[in-house]
Amino acid sequence: MQQIINFVLRNKTSLLFLLLFVISLALTIQSHSYHKSKFINSANFITGGVYEGASGISDYFGLKTQNEILVEENNRLRSQLLNSSDSTSSSYASVDSVSYNGRYKIQSAKIINNNYASSKNYLTINKGEKVGIKEDMGVITSKGIVGIIDNTSNGYARILSILNTKSRINAQLKSSNHIGSLIWNGKSSQKVQLNDISKFAPVKEGDTIVTGGQSSIFPQGIPIGVIDEFVLDVSGDTYTVEINLFNDMTNLSHVYVIENLDAEEIKRLENPIDE
Amino acid sequence: MNSLTLHSIFRFFLLILVQVLICNHINFAGSVNPYPYVLFILLFPVNNNRTLFIFLSFMLGLFVDIFSDSGGVHAAACVTIAFVRPTVLKFAFGMMYEHQSIKFSNTEFGNRVIYFSILIFIHHFIMFTMEIFNISNIILILQKTLFSSIFTIILCVLISILFSNKQQ
Structure with missing residues (x-):
């Protein structure tokens, strides 16, 4: 002894x-390992507070660009509203977003910490459980998708960026319904890859890729990017497609968090009795 | 002695903040970031007890990890260089270290650069190996290690010259 x-x-x-x-x-x-990094993450009181304080200062430098992005989006939405053929009246009063009772609920949030240079990138936003943000909600900007919420605290939430080698997102061609899964090989912050597109799909350079309707996280048809190049796999059955992102992931500020109100029901239906 | 402790605590938090708020977002040429927070480990007073030193290094790495969502990669790298530091000190400074009379502000410039380079290279290599965690990407690991190391070494040497209080 x-x-x-x-x-x-x-x-x-x-x-x-x-x-x-x-x-x-x-x-x-x-x-x-996916969905397990519960213990060490930046969505907590201390780090969230520090990042929010710092972003309060640095936000002033990007105000002009962010304003332009918002005006551009407003412009597009406004023209959609005025030109929609099936609306019964064009008055603004009829568009009441509060009584909107669709499948999706949308909340705005602000990025307070953005990473895009390592191989596992996460972002932090300034909203959390207090306003109903939960795991597995999708995050988008006016231009395209950003990622999926993977960890929350009371006042902050962490996003698993699409620029993360762990990220897997269901996506499809806009022109047809061939689906694949969106991954990132960790090389460039402007490019992501789409795997498992069937060789019968009409793939063309310059085609648009959007989110697929197969997952309960993103609604169908959210833009992702355009096809840069594509190669047939070694096995010869599927294409691997290189995609140029619409979003500039290095310059993000205002984002929208999408909650699928039916997610619970879909999940329950798909895995009836797990235990 | 008390002022030295205070000084260390102040340096600990200052370096973490500088790292997570500024240096993590430099992204020079796409993805090269410096990690000057290791200066805390490099310049920690030598004749202190090693257990405390290793523990502090772990905490330093862990804090940086929490801020940058990287699991435990910084913590692992920091603990390792804290553990091998005496060996590197002996290699870089020789006699001076043997006599326990080392003070970083009055060491020779060349020796100090060698000492910084070895530890920073070890730190970055372990960090990127654990971050990428795939031995088939060894080229990518070495490439990232090399570029980041050069950046960090330059920054560390500059900081240590700027803030050295050398009074004769």
Whole structure:
């Protein structure tokens, strides 16, 4: 017994090093497996507060661009509204967004921490459980998709960016209904990849890729990007498509969080009895 | 002694804030970021107890990890360089370290650059290996390590020259 204690005391530095190294290794491995990085994340009180304070200052530098983006979006929505053929009246009063009772609920939020340079990128937004933001909600901007909420605290939430090698999002061609899964190979922040598009699909350079309706996270038809190039897989059955994103992921500020009000019901239907 | 402790605590938090608010968002040439927060480990007083030093390094890395959502990669890299620091000190400074009389502000410039370079390179290599976590991407790991290391070394040397209080 004495010898064991002596051994521990003599090697206490090495033992401490080993212990701490194993802990950090465990944290790393945990963060590499999807939906498990609960413990160490930036959606908490301290980091959220620091990032919000810092973004309060740095936001002033991007005000002009952000205003232009918002005006552009307003412009598009306004013209959609005035030119819609099936609306019975064109008066603004009939468009009451509060009584909107569709499948999706939309909330605005602001990015307070944006990352795009590592291979596992996360973003932090300034809204959380307090206003009803939950895991597995989709996040988009006026131009295209951003990612999926993967962790929330009371006042903040973390987004798993589409620029993350763990991200898998259901997507399809706009011109036909061939679906594939959207991944990122970690190389460029302007490009993502679409896998598993059937070789019978009419793939053309310059075609638009949108989100597919197969998942309960994003509504169908949210724009993602245009096809840059495509190659047939080694197996010869599917295409791998390189996509240029519509969104400039390096310059994000205002985003919309989409909640699918039927998500629960769909999930219940798809996995009736899991246990 | 007390002012030294205070100084260290101040440096600890200042370096974390500088790292997560500024240096994590530089993205030079697309994705090259410096990690000057390791200066805390590099310049930690030598004749202090090692257990505390390793523990502090772990906390430093963990804080940076929490802010940058990276699991435990910074913590692992920091603990490792804290553990191997005595060996590197001996290699870089030789006799001076043997006599426990080392003060970073009055070491030779060349020695200091060597000391910084070795530890920063080890730190970055472990960090990127764990971040990418795929040995088949070894080229990517080495490439990232090389570019980031150069950036960090330059920044660390500059900071240590600017803020060294050398009074003769």
